Amino acid sequence: MEVYQKIVWQVPVEAQDIAVATLVELGADGVELGLNANNQPTVTIYENQIEGWENKIQTYTIGMGILAEQGLEINPAPIVQERLESSSWENEWKNYYHAARVTNHFTVVPAWEDYQKAQNQELLIVMDPDQAFGTGTHPTTALMLQALEAVVRGGEKTIDVGTGSGVLAVAAKHLGVGDLLATDIDEAAVVTAQANLDLNPVAKDVEVIASDLMADVDPTWSDSDLIMANILADVITPLIPQVYPLLKSGGYFLVSGIYDDVKADVAQALSDQGLTIIQELNQGTWHAFISQKPVDNLAI
Numbered sequence: 001m002e003v004y005q006k007i008v009w010q011v012p013v014e015a016q017d018i019a020v021a022t023l024v025e026l027g028a029d030g031v032e033l034g035l036n037a038n039n040q041p042t043v044t045i046y047e048n049q050i051e052g053w054e055n056k057i058q059t060y061t062i063g064m065g066i067l068a069e070q071g072l073e074i075n076p077a078p079i080v081q082e083r084l085e086s087s088s089w090e091n092e093w094k095n096y097y098h099a100a101r102v103t104n105h106f107t108v109v110p111a112w113e114d115y116q117k118a119q120n121q122e123l124l125i126v127m128d129p130d131q132a133f134g135t136g137t138h139p140t141t142a143l144m145l146q147a148l149e150a151v152v153r154g155g156e157k158t159i160d161v162g163t164g165s166g167v168l169a170v171a172a173k174h175l176g177v178g179d180l181l182a183t184d185i186d187e188a189a190v191v192t193a194q195a196n197l198d199l200n201p202v203a204k205d206v207e208v209i210a211s212d213l214m215a216d217v218d219p220t221w222s223d224s225d226l227i228m229a230n231i232l233a234d235v236i237t238p239l240i241p242q243v244y245p246l247l248k249s250g251g252y253f254l255v256s257g258i259y260d261d262v263k264a265d266v267a268q269a270l271s272d273q274g275l276t277i278i279q280e281l282n283q284g285t286w287h288a289f290i291s292q293k294p295v296d297n298l299a300i
């Protein structure tokens, strides 16, 4: 039986994005936004109680303390810290995760919910995110789903870097991309993604591998039409030069997970590599870019 620590901080709505970004950057998986019994906004994480968990929780608390020092109204001391066994963790998770229409086309549906489509054209992504990031409802995922809706025309050879729960891979297949490779540095995410792909018949032919950025991506995946990555900026930056040679001329590189303060740096890194930003998408303080490799001008 696995044991988790549930840790809850009280965080005002206007500071939630930065709190989530900070916790994810410090290593938290699956940050949950919610309300406490007094209807005050909260941020919750679940930390697997394995070796080193106490240090990790201390690191998160220090991170929240730094945000408080910067003037955000965050109490760095958690308002709840409790031990959960895996069965109670699963029930906690299911209590707050319900079907959600995240874009015009996509509704993310928990695997345990019996959901009826409201309209025929609604595309369902069935997910049991377990501990992997990607319930579909986080703004960074929603922005990437919108970017996919904007660029996919059908048949694209596609790579999903940092697939997490596999949510974007399922969405891309719904929109009609061709061969798709999904990767993640985290072996547990690879297992979760595979299980979720199996829940969505449209994504049954997606290949999932463990890889740090493009390190273990087979060269057969060069000449890709579309590469997407919803990862924090400090991971996107080293990814850009690895993506470029794998992209076909005219191919798209979609990036999300970009917080306000690093937006200009990521834009600069894309353009330094020779990628053209053709569209920017925003949700609150989160940003995504649709960038494109220039089309070769063939000499006649």
Ligand SMILES: C[S@@+](CC[C@H](N)C(=O)[O-])C[C@H]1O[C@@H](n2cnc3c(N)ncnc32)[C@H](O)[C@@H]1O
Pocket: 132, 133, 134, 135, 136, 140, 141, 144, 161, 162, 163, 164, 165, 166, 167, 168, 183, 184, 185, 186, 189, 211, 212, 213, 230, 231, 232, 235, 257
């Ligand atoms: C923000 S989550 C995105 C999950 C999902 N694609 C989504 O959009 O909801 C980022 C994912 O990238 C993975 N990741 C982080 N660093 C990575 C790296 N160097 N190479 C590959 N994946 C990485 C994490 O394990 C995590 O699953």
